[in-house]
Amino acid sequence: MPTSTSLNFSTLGERAQPPTIAKLMAMALENPELLSIAAGFTDTSNLPVDSIEQAVSEMVSRPGPPEFLQYGSNQGRPELRRMLAEHLSLQEPALDKAEIQRGAFITNGSQQALYLAVQVLCDPGDIILVDRPSYFVFLEMLKGLGVEAVSIPTDANGLVDGDGLAEVLSEMRATGRTEKLKAVYFVSYFSNPSGRSLTEKEKSVIAEQLTAADLVVPVIEDAAYRDLYYREPWPAPSVLSISAWADFPKLYTSTLTKPFATGLKVGFATCTDPEWRAKMLHVKAHHDFGTANFNQALFEQVLSDGGFRDQLRKIRPAYESKMRTLDMALKDAGLVDLGWKWDQPAGGIYLWLTAPSGIDTALDSEFCHACVEAGVLYVPGELCYGDDAPIDTIRLSFGVLEHEQLQEAAKRFCAVAKRFAK
Numbered sequence: 001m002p003t004s005t006s007l008n009f010s011t012l013g014e015r016a017q018p019p020t021i022a023k024l025m026a027m028a029l030e031n032p033e034l035l036s037i038a039a040g041f042t043d044t045s046n047l048p049v050d051s052i053e054q055a056v057s058e059m060v061s062r063p064g065p066p067e068f069l070q071y072g073s074n075q076g077r078p079e080l081r082r083m084l085a086e087h088l089s090l091q092e093p094a095l096d097k098a099e100i101q102r103g104a105f106i107t108n109g110s111q112q113a114l115y116l117a118v119q120v121l122c123d124p125g126d127i128i129l130v131d132r133p134s135y136f137v138f139l140e141m142l143k144g145l146g147v148e149a150v151s152i153p154t155d156a157n158g159l160v161d162g163d164g165l166a167e168v169l170s171e172m173r174a175t176g177r178t179e180k181l182k183a184v185y186f187v188s189y190f191s192n193p194s195g196r197s198l199t200e201k202e203k204s205v206i207a208e209q210l211t212a213a214d215l216v217v218p219v220i221e222d223a224a225y226r227d228l229y230y231r232e233p234w235p236a237p238s239v240l241s242i243s244a245w246a247d248f249p250k251l252y253t254s255t256l257t258k259p260f261a262t263g264l265k266v267g268f269a270t271c272t273d274p275e276w277r278a279k280m281l282h283v284k285a286h287h288d289f290g291t292a293n294f295n296q297a298l299f300e301q302v303l304s305d306g307g308f309r310d311q312l313r314k315i316r317p318a319y320e321s322k323m324r325t326l327d328m329a330l331k332d333a334g335l336v337d338l339g340w341k342w343d344q345p346a347g348g349i350y351l352w353l354t355a356p357s358g359i360d361t362a363l364d365s366e367f368c369h370a371c372v373e374a375g376v377l378y379v380p381g382e383l384c385y386g387d388d389a390p391i392d393t394i395r396l397s398f399g400v401l402e403h404e405q406l407q408e409a410a411k412r413f414c415a416v417a418k419r420f421a422k
């Protein structure tokens with residue numbers, strides 16, 4: 001008699017759904033004819049191959065044992081933490097470098113830091129305030145953990161709406177849900193998906209409203225694209241040095257993947273609260289007890305020999321140029337005349353489009369299917385909202401495709417947009 005097996009998943013296992021990003025990436029990889037302006041891949045043709053070759057050759061010819069091929073520490077290499085604290089304090093001279101370094105840890109991409117942060121703060125049923133729109137992989141992670149995302153309201157221009165936030169917080173209090181509010185999260189520099197950056201005032205307004213509502217909850221600032229400005233760094237400081245946030249426990253996350261090589265998957269975080277940081281590190285030890293030591297050592301090398309700086313010098317204009325190519329191709333194909341709207345970002349790898357009213361661009365919409373049939377894939381904007389998602393926005397990524405491919409993708413996209421014009 002065959003034995004029957006039963007596979008009973010935990011609540012977490014039951015809740016886990018295939019991530020949409022994996023579905024989008026798989027569609028792109030399975031169909032070579034499809035041009036994907038969906039996934040946030042970076043510029044393959046500009047990856048730092050020479051820099052990596054030099055760095056590895058330098059590392060392997062060092063006298064002494066190849067310690068970088070051994071396990072490292074859970075918190076990450078001290079020298080890399082020092083270098084990244086230095087990098088951050090050059091961006092924000094007002095910061096106390098020693099404090100940043102004390103709070104620092106290295107993760108397997110910044111995605112891991114985000115997961116750790118939420119995992120140690122939230123139980124199912126808890127709430128996190130998120131920007132609007134927000135990073136959809138973070139939102140999916142919240143769903144997977146059973147955490148509710150509540151949007152920070154925005155005004156007609158997409159700016160943080162302080163009065164609206166005050167209303168959301170007072171509604172939470174009136175319905176007895178403030179105890180469930182465990183953190184606030186936002187992507188503040190050349191955001192995924194909107195490409196926009198938060199001003200210092202907008203960041204302060206969030207802190208002021210939370211303080212006024214007596215909700216001094218942990219804040220997570222995701223600065224994944226901060227280094228990817230085209231011309232000038234975005235002037236707003238991070239929550240680490242804005243006075244309105246002084247009393248809040250703060251986690252600042254950033255990454256070396258987007259500005260250098262996504263394949264190396266090394267992230268950097270610094271946390272101002274020793275207890276919160278310790279908890280995250282305990283759980284990190286359960287995950288992996290340390291980020292790949294070799295990759296960290298490689299970053300130490302490229303940060304010290306100028307390879308990292310040179311890569312940034314190369315890719316900033318490369319991304320600006322790709323952004324212009326896609327922007328121009330969409331305009332040339334008549335998308336603005338059809339009533340579509342978007343702004344040119346000053347950094348990052350995304351264009352954020354709003355469709356004319358009445359066009360549904362959601363994942364299961366006819367429009368989305370028509371685009372896939374026409375050979376072009378985008379990220380439906382509906383995935384990028386914690387709640388109350390509009391169905392007329394779209395994220396386009398110009399990171400990975402070559403210029404001619406971006407032009408072709410824009411042509412295919414606009415042909416569909418014309419068919420759906422009202």
Ligand SMILES: Cc1ncc(COP(=O)(O)O)c(C=O)c1O
Pocket residue numbers: 040108109110111112135187192222224254255256257258262265266267
């Ligand atoms: C806003 C944002 N945060 C975090 C991440 C995670 O990146 P990584 O884990 O490669 O550092 C991404 C990746 O796309 C992102 O867009």
